[in-house]
Structure formats: C-alpha cells, structure tokens
Amino acid sequence: xxxxxxxxxxxxxxxxxxxxxxxxxxxxxxxxxxxxxxxxxxxxxxxxxxxxxxxxxxxxxxxxxxxxxxxxxxxxxxxxxxxxxxxxxxxxxxxxxxxxxxxxxxxxxxxxxxxxxxxxxxxxxxxxxxxxxxxxxxxxxxxxxxxxxxxxxxxxxxxxxxxxxxxxxxxxxxxxxxxxxxxxxxxxxxxxxxxxxxxxxxxxxxxxxxxxxxxxxxxxxxxxxxxxxxxxxxxxxxxxxxxxxxxxxxxxxxxxxxxxxxxxxxxxxxxxxxxxxxxxxxxxxxxxxxxxxxxxxxxxxxxxxxxxxxxxxxxxxxxxxxxxxxxxxxxxxxxxxxxxxxxxxxxxxxxxxxxxxxxxxxxxxxxxxxxxxxxxxxxxxxxxxxxxxxxxxxxxxxxxxxxxxxxxxxxxxxxxxxxxxxxxxxxxxxxxxxxxxxxxxxxxxxxxxxxxxxxxxxxxxxxxxxxxxxxxxxxxxxxxxxxxxxxxxxxxxxxxxxxxxxx
Ligand SMILES: NC(=O)C1=CN([C@@H]2O[C@H](COP(=O)(O)OP(=O)(O)OC[C@H]3O[C@@H](n4cnc5c(N)ncnc54)[C@H](OP(=O)(O)O)[C@@H]3O)[C@@H](O)[C@H]2O)C=CC1
Ligand SMILES: O=C(O)C(O)COP(=O)(O)O
Numbered sequence: 243x244x245x246x247x248x249x250x251x252x253x254x255x256x257x258x259x260x261x262x263x264x265x266x267x268x269x270x271x272x273x274x275x276x277x278x279x280x281x282x283x284x285x286x287x288x289x290x291x292x293x294x295x296x297x298x299x300x301x302x303x304x305x306x307x308x309x310x311x312x313x314x315x316x317x318x319x320x321x322x323x324x325x326x327x328x329x330x331x332x333x334x335x336x337x338x339x340x341x342x343x344x345x346x347x348x349x350x351x352x353x354x355x356x357x358x359x360x361x362x363x364x365x366x367x368x369x370x371x372x373x374x375x376x377x378x379x380x381x382x383x384x385x386x387x388x389x390x391x392x393x394x395x396x397x398x399x400x401x402x403x404x405x406x407x408x409x410x411x412x413x414x415x416x417x418x419x420x421x422x423x424x425x426x427x428x429x430x431x432x433x434x435x436x437x438x439x440x441x442x443x444x445x446x447x448x449x450x451x452x453x454x455x456x457x458x459x460x461x462x463x464x465x466x467x468x469x470x471x472x473x474x475x476x477x478x479x480x481x482x483x484x485x486x487x488x489x490x491x492x493x494x495x496x497x498x499x500x501x502x503x504x505x506x507x508x509x510x511x512x513x514x515x516x517x518x519x520x521x522x523x524x525x526x527x528x529x530x531x532x533x534x535x536x537x538x539x540x541x542x543x544x545x546x547x548x549x550x551x552x553x554x555x556x557x558x559x560x561x562x563x564x565x566x567x568x569x570x571x572x573x574x575x576x577x578x579x580x581x582x583x584x585x586x587x588x589x590x591x592x593x594x595x596x597x598x599x600x601x602x603x604x605x606x607x608x609x610x611x612x613x614x615x616x617x618x619x620x621x622x623x624x625x626x627x628x629x630x631x632x633x634x635x636x637x638x639x640x641x642x643x644x645x646x647x648x649x650x651x652x653x654x655x656x657x658x659x660x661x662x663x664x665x666x667x668x669x670x671x672x673x674x675x676x677x678x679x680x681x682x683x684x685x686x687x688x689x690x691x692x693x694x695x696x697x698x699x700x701x702x703x704x705x706x707x708x709x710x711x712x713x714x715x716x717x718x719x720x721x722x723x724x725x726x727x728x729x730x731x732x733x734x735x736x737x738x739x740x741x742x743x744x745x
Contacts, residue, residue, distance in 0.1 A: 406485075515556060524556060618637065
C-alpha cells in the first residue's frame with residue numbers, strides 16, 4: 243500500500259515529505275498542497291509546499307553532489323540505475339495505486355506505466371554505457387589549408403544540475419525519462435513533480451533512494467508550479483531544463499537563461515485516412531489513439547481527417563467500438579475514467595458546447611458526471627469550431643471530412659502544434675509523400691501516434707517543443723561536447739602497412 247512498508251518514512255502524519263540530501267523532510271513553510279482524487283473529487287493526499295530557501299538548499303546540494311558523481315565510473319552509475327529499476331518494478335503495486343488515486347489512470351495502465359519506467363531506466367543505463375563510453379578523434383588535414391598537426395579528442399561531459407518538470411499524465415514515466423539520462427551522463431537532478439501525480443513521483447524517488455544514490459544527487463521538491471515554478475526555472479543554479487507539459491513550457495522558454503532546454507509540449511495529432519485504408523485497422527487505432535487514458539496523452543489522436551468517400555463507413559465502425567468502451571472508476575480498470583480535474587472537464591465541455599452551437603454532428607449524446615465525461619465522437623466538424631484546433635485532453639474526438647489529401651495536409655500544417663500525426667493507406671509511396679509533407683516531429687504510417695518504444699526519437703515542431711527526447715537523444719541533450727586538441731610541432735602522417743616514417 244502507498245505510504246506503508248518501505249515507503250512509510252516518506253509520510254509524516256497525513257502529509258508526504260519532500261526529498262533532499264538523502265532525507266525525507268518536512269517543509270518549514272508549515273503548508274501543505276492538497277491532491278484531489280479526480281474520481282471522488284475529495285482530497286486524497288497532501289504534499290509539502292516547499293519554500294524558496296528549501297529550493298536554494300536543494301540546488302546547492304545538487305551542485306556539490308554532481309562534482310563527485312561525475313567522478314564516479316560510468317559502469318558504477320549504470321549499476322545503480324539498474325538497481326533502482328529493479329526496486330521500482332518490485333514496488334509497482336503501491337506506485338500504481340497512487341497513479342489510480344491521483345490521476346485516475348486505469349489500474350492496468352498504471353501498472354504498465356511503472357514497469358515501462360523500470361525498463362526505461364535499465365535501457366538508459368545500458369545505452370549510456372555505450373554512448374558515453376565513446377568519443378571522437380579528428381585530424382586537422384581534412385580541412386583545407388591544414389597539415390596533419392592537430393589531433394582533436396572529443397568526449398561528452400555533463401551539464402551540471404538538471405531541472406526536471408514532468409506533467410500529470412505520466413508523473414512516473416516522464417520523470418524517469420529525464421532522471422535516468424541526467425544521472426547516467428554524470429549530472430545531478432532536481433525534480434519538481436506535477437501536483438496531481440506528486441505522490442506517485444515521491445514513491446518513485448524513494449526507489450532511487452533505496453538503490454543508494456549519493457546525498458544531494460537527487461532532490462524532489464513539491465509545491466504548486468504556479469507558486470514555485472518561476473523560482474525553480476529561473477534559478478541560477480540550474481544548468482538545463484527538461485520540461486513536459488502544456489503552454490507553461492512556452493512561458494518557461496522565454497524566461498529561462500542561456501541554458502539548454504528540452505521541451506515536450508502539446509499536440510493536435512491528425513489522423514489522415516485515405517480511400518484505400520483498411521477501415522477496421524483505422525477504427526481500432528482511432529479508439530486506441532483517441533480514447534486511451536481518456537484522451538489525456540499529448541500523442542492522442544486529436545483530429546480525424548477522413549476522405550468523404552469512406553467517412554460514413556469509418557464513422558460507423560468507430561461508433562460501434564465506442565459503444566463497447568467501459569466508462570467508470572479507474573479502480574475497475576474502465577477504459578474511460580474521470581479527467582484529471584474539474585477545470586479540465588469544464589474546458590472540454592466548453593469545446594463541446596462550441597461545436598454544438600456551430601452545428602457538429604454528435605455521434606453519441608454528450609454526458610458528464612463530475613469529472614467523468616463519456617466518450618464522444620463529433621462528426622462534420624468545420625474549421626470555424628474551436629475543437630478543430632484546440633486539444634481537449636479528454637475523450638472527445640472531432641472528425642473533419644476532406645475531399646483531397648492536400649486538404650488534410652493543409653489542416654494538419656495550419657495547426658500551431660506539430661507533435662505527431664498518422665496516415666492510413668495501403669499505398670506506401672503515397673504515405674511517404676504525405677509523411678514528408680506533414681509538419682510534425684513524427685508521422686506514423688498505419689498506426690496511431692505514440693511516443694514509445696522509449697528509445698525512439700520523440701520531438702515536436704512549432705509550439706510542440708524544443709529538442710528531442712527518447713533515451714539516446716536525452717542522454718546527448720544532457721551532455722556537452724568537450725574537445726582536447728593535441729598540437730604537434732611538425733606534421734605526422736601514418737603511412738600504413740609496410741611504410742616507414744622517417745623520424
Ligand atoms: N508533449 C508531451 O510529451 C506532453 C504534453 N503535454 C501537454 O501538457 C498539458 C497538460 O499537462 P499539464 O500537467 O496540465 O501541463 P502544465 O504545463 O500545466 O504542467 C506541467 C508541469 O509544469 C508545472 N508548472 C506549472 N506552472 C509552472 C511554472 N510557472 N513554472 C514551472 N513549472 C510549472 C506543473 O506543476 P503543477 O502540477 O504543480 O502545476 C507540472 O509539473 C497538455 O497541454 C498536453 O498536451 C502533456 C503530457 C506530455
Ligand atoms: O505525455 C504524453 O502524453 C506522452 O509523452 C505520450 O506518451 P505515449 O504515446 O506513450 O502515451
């Protein structure tokens with residue numbers, strides 16, 4: 243159970259402690275932040291509201307700890323990460339329980355998130371040993387005008403202190419996808435978990451604590467982003483920010499100093515359906531892509547752009563599948579569970595009302611009970627409706643009927659987002675042309691958008707992000723290249739087999 247057994251030390255009365263200097267601490271603020279269970283809409287957990295002084299202290303400790311961590315052999319860093327991964331997987335049940343209670347993730351998906359996170363940490367340890375164990379050797383005579391007098395040795399060095407800020411929808415997985423690359427590369431890390439999801443994240447951090455990472459290397463400071471967010475992101479002790487979330491990321495990137503940024507932000511992933519597509523395959527992927535975790539994924543299918551000639555048939559197939567989705571509490575492992583907050587449900591409802599007023603066809607009746615919104619397919623959506631452009635982050639999916647592929651591509655590219663997209667057709671040549679024309683970080687051919695497998699590059703164009711994630715890219719992003727150049731007084735050429743260089 244959450245907060246019991248090995249996790250009992252992270253709880254103080256009914257408030258979870260924050261983590262710094264290898265200790266679980268109570269904030270001197272004396273204040274707590276409530277975490278509301280999306281299903282019951284009652285306070286489920288409480289976490290510390292950390293102060294600016296506590297953030298300062300965590301930054302100082304992170305800076306000091308990073309220096310000795312960078313001197314720890316790579317294989318030892320990897321060993322500790324493997325240990326943390328095993329502990330995380332061993333404790334998947336209590337962590338999954340937190341995910342169910344804090345963010346209403348369906349029970350089975352909650353377990354999957356923890357297991358996937360353990361796998362990600364192990365994979366990062368293995369990949370780090372390979373990627374960071376190699377550098378480059380360059381010689382000067384390949385550039386015009388140079389003799390072979392300079393040998394350049396490059397290696398990847400850590401950046402320092404990484405600030406990691408994940409969103410509510412994957413508070414464990416999108417935290418470890420930042421923590422593991424940071425640590426394997428020799429950085430230290432300060433984590434600011436999302437408020438909804440903070441307790442799951444604290445349990446995950448305790449698994450790293452149990453693995454034995456040194457004092458100060460990892461800190462987890464809790465509190466509302468609106469209160470401590472700016473102080474964290476503008477802190478002079480931060481050398482890199484890895485953020486996943488919404489428009490907040492755009493504001494952060496304007497305020498942050500001259501440090502590397504990794505931003506994974508929102509998306510309006512389009513699903514373009516051509517006339518020759520396998521409509522059963524499309525319908526299954528629309529269900530998986532549009533409605534899993536109630537549409538609260540940045541990579542969710544957020545708009546279907548289907549050729550008019552097959553639209554009726556596709557809509558019928560999707561309707562039939564929606565009718566089979568189970569709706570209810572995450573504990574019962576329902577397909578559709580309450581969205582994360584009342585304000586999110588209100589926002590979704592606003593998009594639905596706007597579509598209604600402007601004449602969209604409702605394939606189901608709109609139904610809502612508290613934060614629970616029944617899955618809804620909106621047909622005949624037009625570009626003047628908000629839902630054609632805005633991401634609901636909920637179980638509501640618009641369909642726009644198109645008369646040409648160009649129309650579909652135009653709609654996709656007119657979006658301010660550019661995360662992923664997908665195209666369904668049996669004609670692979672057409673699919674490649676469409677993929678090239680879509681202004682998104684990834685295009686999936688004949689499958690719904692998805693971030694995983696976690697070692698694949700993951701990036702957004704336009705307002706969807708800066709940089710690229712995925713295990714290898716994150717390791718590279720959290721390092722910098724350092725060169726050492728050996729300057730020879732005279733050119734030196736190796737002559738190869740049988741040759742003799744006169745010294
Ligand atoms: N591209 C991607 O991979 C993903 C994108 N998203 C996008 O994120 C949005 C929903 O997620 P949500 O968690 O609500 O996103 P938010 O941007 O609201 O929050 C993300 C994180 O930022 C923190 N935060 C809030 N304000 C600040 C601030 N001023 N400075 C620093 N940090 C701050 C939040 O903390 P707190 O919770 O305390 O407010 C949370 O940890 C959607 O738009 C979705 O598309 C979501 C997941 C993945
Ligand atoms: O945060 C998100 O929504 C993602 O990064 C999507 O991940 P997924 O495609 O694995 O759900």
